[in-house]
Every structure is written in structure tokens, then in C-alpha cells.
Amino acid sequence: MRKDLSSNTSVWTDITPPELDVLTGDQTCQVCVIGAGIAGLTTAYMLTRMGRSVIVLEDGTVGSGETRRTTAHLANALDDRYFELEKIRGKAVAKLAAESHSAAISRIESIVESEGIDCDFQRLDGFLFVPPKRSIRPLKRELEAAHRAGLTGVELLDRAPLESFDTGPCLRFPNQGQFHPLKYLSGLVEILRENGARLYTSAHVTNVKGGKRTMVETQQGHVVSADAVVVATNSPITDVVSIHTKQFPYRTYAIGATVPTGSVHPGLYWDTLDPYHYIRLQNDGMLIVGGEDHKTGQDEDPTSRFSRLQRWAAKRFPIEDVKFRWSGQVIETMDGLAFIGKDPSGLENVYIVTGDSGMGMTHGTIAGILLSDLIMGRENPWTEVYDPARKPVRGLTEIVKENVNVAAQYTDWVTGGDVASVEDIPVGEGAVLRDGVSKRAVYRNEDGQLHAMSAVCTHLGCIVKWNTAEKSWDCPCHGSRFDSLGKVINGPATKELAPVDLRKIA
Numbered sequence: 380m381r382k383d384l385s386s387n388t389s390v391w392t393d394i395t396p397p398e399l400d401v402l403t404g405d406q407t408c409q410v411c412v413i414g415a416g417i418a419g420l421t422t423a424y425m426l427t428r429m430g431r432s433v434i435v436l437e438d439g440t441v442g443s444g445e446t447r448r449t450t451a452h453l454a455n456a457l458d459d460r461y462f463e464l465e466k467i468r469g470k471a472v473a474k475l476a477a478e479s480h481s482a483a484i485s486r487i488e489s490i491v492e493s494e495g496i497d498c499d500f501q502r503l504d505g506f507l508f509v510p511p512k513r514s515i516r517p518l519k520r521e522l523e524a525a526h527r528a529g530l531t532g533v534e535l536l537d538r539a540p541l542e543s544f545d546t547g548p549c550l551r552f553p554n555q556g557q558f559h560p561l562k563y564l565s566g567l568v569e570i571l572r573e574n575g576a577r578l579y580t581s582a583h584v585t586n587v588k589g590g591k592r593t594m595v596e597t598q599q600g601h602v603v604s605a606d607a608v609v610v611a612t613n614s615p616i617t618d619v620v621s622i623h624t625k626q627f628p629y630r631t632y633a634i635g636a637t638v639p640t641g642s643v644h645p646g647l648y649w650d651t652l653d654p655y656h657y658i659r660l661q662n663d664g665m666l667i668v669g670g671e672d673h674k675t676g677q678d679e680d681p682t683s684r685f686s687r688l689q690r691w692a693a694k695r696f697p698i699e700d701v702k703f704r705w706s707g708q709v710i711e712t713m714d715g716l717a718f719i720g721k722d723p724s725g726l727e728n729v730y731i732v733t734g735d736s737g738m739g740m741t742h743g744t745i746a747g748i749l750l751s752d753l754i755m756g757r758e759n760p761w762t763e764v765y766d767p768a769r770k771p772v773r774g775l776t777e778i779v780k781e782n783v784n785v786a787a788q789y790t791d792w793v794t795g796g797d798v799a800s801v802e803d804i805p806v807g808e809g810a811v812l813r814d815g816v817s818k819r820a821v822y823r824n825e826d827g828q829l830h831a832m833s834a835v836c837t838h839l840g841c842i843v844k845w846n847t848a849e850k851s852w853d854c855p856c857h858g859s860r861f862d863s864l865g866k867v868i869n870g871p872a873t874k875e876l877a878p879v880d881l882r883k884i885a
């Protein structure tokens with residue numbers, strides 16, 4: 380089973396989600412869902428409600444991917460802005476995006492109510508503000524675009540309702556939401572079991588075959604055959620190339636700090652910086668502040684991001700103790716909308732959801748609604764909006780820039796190592812070493828023992844980087860991540876880093 384070796388803990392770890400059975404043999408079902416995060420479990424839930432027999436395969440625990448690292452703002456305010464989406468995809472798509480994100484919040488609310496899930500769900504307003512001394516023109520453009528997209532309740536205010544911090548002019552997005560994501564997933568698991576779904580852990584999927592009857596193979600040697608497969612692994616493990624030229628992984632950071640009760644008005648808050656800050660309360664005593672994003676595997680000192688966040692928060696809010704700090708991964712797309720639908724590499728009866736764009740709570744729920752419709756052969760007005768095969772029409776400059784950045788990472792093959800010898804690697808840290816024409820990823824564990832692996836990412840061959848904040852090997856190309864001993868944490872890679880005999884390192 381996948382282990383998270385990072386010492387960083389999110390605020391959601393106050394509860395332990397239900398344990399899953401271990402997959403011990405071959406199985407058959409109508410739909411096999413890979414991944415027990417919000418996207419996989421919501422899709423499984425919708426399908427069991429429609430009478431399908433469902434198996435969920437997960438290689439870790441419930442929510443052990445990005446869902447337990449989220450800050451769980453439930454918003455129809457787009458991170459990438461309605462006016463930008465209009466430019467790239469047009470007004471009709473912007474309207475459908477607004478409709479789908481609003482529907483996702485409502486769907487979560489109705490599931491919580493009808494199934495009686497106790498997960499701290501609440502409706503509240505969201506506030507978008509510009510940094511001090513910046514023009515409010517982006518707010519005005521967003522106000523107009525949001526109204527055109529049908530969000531007519533959005534309004535421009537003089538400031539957000541925060542006593543300790545004068546945000547200046549801001550947009551108010553009414554009727555957003557928030558919840559405790561792991562409590563929500565735990566509730567879904569209970570209901571899925573009542574509905575007859577089979578959920579398994581220790582099932583690391585290494586291969587998916589499309590067809591009239593699909594086959595899902597696990598590393599442990601078991602096969603699940605199904606009429607359809609949903610790949611909800613956050614980064615898809617089926618389409619290994621094309622989708623990864625259209626989406627780009629970023630690390631993002633969050634802290635949870637205590638604040639005096641009643642000192643911060645409940646709401647969702649975002650600024651318009653790039654990278655931006657995102658803020659919310661949990662249980663009126665814990666302020667969650669996120670931000671400091673950077674491309675995965677492309678920062679030398681990720682731990683400093685936590686202190687920067689803390690300083691930013693301390694200037695604006697009455698924070699006391701920082702009790703939690705954690706980081707996670709978001710996947711940005713060319714237009715800020717996820718890819719949800721048929722596998723674009725053409726695998727028959729295989730569906731994917733990826734490209735959360737920092738809005739994976741609502742995108743994961745949209746996936747549940749849209750994919751269950753597609754699998755049941757029903758029409759859904761959002762099909763084209765989220766089609767994974769869609770081609771960039773505008774916004775090409777940004778895509779070219781991102782892909783040039785990816786290509787530049789391959790030059791790491793010819794550069795030196797991070798350190799000259801294994802002697803230079805401190806306890807609990809890792810480094811990449813040059814070894815003749817090869818590069819090795821070497822980790823020294825807390826007992827001082829060395830573990831050597833190939834530094835070549837098993838997805839498409841970039842050289843991984845050591846992430847000192849998470850104690851992981853991160854690939855700067857398409858966001859695959861491996862734990863300190865080389866096991867896969869995030870796809871698209873499905874194979875671990877190849878072990879290397881330390882004695883053979885030159």
C-alpha cells in the first residue's frame with residue numbers, strides 16, 4: 380500500500396476514513412472506478428444510484444490523494460476567471476461552466492441532506508479582492524463576465540466583511556459552500572457499501588485495456604473486468620502523452636492556524652495575485668490559508684513557502700498557533716476547466732477525469748454527474764465543455780510556454796548532480812547524483828541508510844528532483860511523484876523508480 384512519508388499534515392486528518400478490504404482475486408462488475416478521491420467516489424455513488432454494480436480500486440486509503448490535501452472551498456467563482464474563459468472558449472461555454480459548478484455545489488448539498496452525511500457543510504459567500512494599490516479593472520471585467528454567465532447575484536462591494544483586514548473593493552459571490560472533505564468521503568463510502576459497491580485498497584492499477592469488455596490490471600496481479608472503466612486517479616494513467624501536453628502540474632501550499640472565535644467572518648476569500656492566496660475558516664477557530672504555487676519539481680526551497688504564507692497571513696489575520704502545514708498538487712489546464720469524458724487516446728469504454736484547475740471539489744462532482752450520464756448513454760449539456768479531446772483554440776501562447784518549460788527539463792540529463800558524492804546527503808534527505816552517463820536518486824533514511832534508484836521518471840524519462848518539504852521525488856515534466864523509496868505517489872507514472880545497486884555507483 381502507498382505510504383505518505385511526508386511530515387506535513389492537513390487539517391482534515393482529525394478523522395480516519397473507513398478502511399477498505401484488500402483485493403485478493405479477480406472480479407467482475409459493470410463499472411470499475413479507479414481512485415477513491417472525490418471524483419472517483421462521487422462517480423461511483425451516482426452509478427450505484429442508477430443501479431450499476433460498481434467496484435472501486437484504490438492503492439492507498441479513502442481520500443489519500445489530493446482530496447485530503449484540499450482546502451475544500453466549494454465555488455462557482457472560477458479560479459481562472461469568467462472573462463478569461465469567455466476569451467478562450469466563448470460566452471456559451473462560460474455560461475455552462477457557471478451552471479455546472481453551481482450544480483456541483485447543489486449536488487453536494489443534496490447528497491449531504493438526503494443521505495444524512497455529517498460533514499460540516501455550509502453555504503456562505505465568497506469574496507475576490509485585488510492586492511493593495513492594484514487596479515480594480517479585473518474585478519469589473521469579472522463582474523460583467525459573471526453576470527453574462529448567469530451569475531447575476533455577483534456584486535461589487537467596497538470591502539470584504541473582515542475586521543482585521545481592509546481588502547479594499549471586492550466581488551461578492553453569493554451561495555458558495557464549504558465542508559470537511561474526508562467526512563464527506565467517509566459518508567459516501569458507507570452509502571456505497573449499502574448500495575452494494577465493492578471498494579478495495581492495495582490495488583495499484585498498472586494497466587487499463589479498453590474494449591467491449593474492459594480489463595483493469597493491478598500490480599498485485601489481479602484483474603477486474605467491467606463494461607466501463609472510470610480513471611479517477613487525478614492524473615490519468617491511461618492517456619500517457621496527449622493529455623499531458625494540455626495540462627500542467629503545480630505544487631500549492633497551505634497552513635492551518637488557530638484564531639480567536641468570532642474574529643474572522645465566515646466566508647471564502649481569494650486575492651487576484653499570481654499565484655493567489657485562498658482563505659477559509661474551519662469550525663470558527665481554525666483559519667486555513669493557501670497559496671505560494673509553483674511548477675512541480677521546479678523549486679529549490681519548498682519549505683520556505685510555508686513561512687511566506689505564515690507571514691502573509693499574520694499581517695492580515697489574528698493568527699495564533701500554526702497547527703497544520705501541508706502541500707499538494709493541482710493540475711492547471713489551458714482554459715481552467717477540467718477534462719472529463721471519454722479517454723482521448725481512444726480506449727473503448729474508458730472515461731477519465733483530470734485537470735482539476737484548483738477546483739477539484741466541484742470538478743470532481745461535475746465528473747460524477749457527467750460520467751454517470753455518459754456511461755448510462757444519456758445526453759448531458761456539459762459533454763463538449765469538458766471533452767478531454769478538445770483542442771486549444773485560443774490561449775495557445777500559454778500552452779506553448781508550458782510545453783517549452785517541459786522540454787527544457789530534459790536538459791537535466793546533461794547537467795551535473797545536486798551533490799558530488801553520497802557523503803554530502805544529510806540524514807532524512809535525498810539528492811540526485813551523476814553516475815557516468817546516468818543519474819541516480821539517492822535517499823538517506825533517518826537511520827542513515829542509503830537507498831539508490833534511477834533518477835529517470837518512469838513516465839516519459841525526465842530527471843526527478845528531491846522535494847525536501849514532502850520527502851518525495853517530484854518530476855518537473857508532468858507531475859509524477861515518488862516517495863523517498865521510489866514508490867509512485869502521483870501519476871501519470873505507474874511504475875516505481877528502478878532500484879540501483881549502490882555499490883555500482885561510480
Ligand SMILES: Cc1cc2nc3c(=O)[nH]c(=O)nc-3n(C[C@H](O)[C@H](O)[C@H](O)COP(=O)(O)OP(=O)(O)OC[C@H]3O[C@@H](n4cnc5c(N)ncnc54)[C@H](O)[C@@H]3O)c2cc1C
Pocket residue numbers: 413414415416417418419436437438439440441442443444445446447448449450451452453454582583584585611612613616631632633657669705706707708709732735736737738739740741742743870873
Ligand atoms: C492545497 C490544496 C488546496 C486545494 N483547494 C481546493 C479548493 O479549495 N477547492 C477545490 O475545489 N479544489 C481544491 N483543490 C483541488 C482538489 O483538492 C483536488 O483537485 C481534488 O481533491 C482531486 O480529487 P480527485 O478525486 O480527482 O483526486 P485524488 O483525491 O488525488 O484521488 C485520486 C485517487 O486515486 C488513487 N490512485 C492514483 N493512482 C492510482 C493507481 N495507479 N491505482 C489505484 N489508485 C490510484 C490515489 O491514491 C487517490 O486516492 C486543492 C488542492 C490542494 C492540493
Ligand code: FES
Pocket residue numbers: 836837838839840841854855856857858859870871872
Ligand atoms: S511525469 Fe512525465 S516524464 Fe515524469
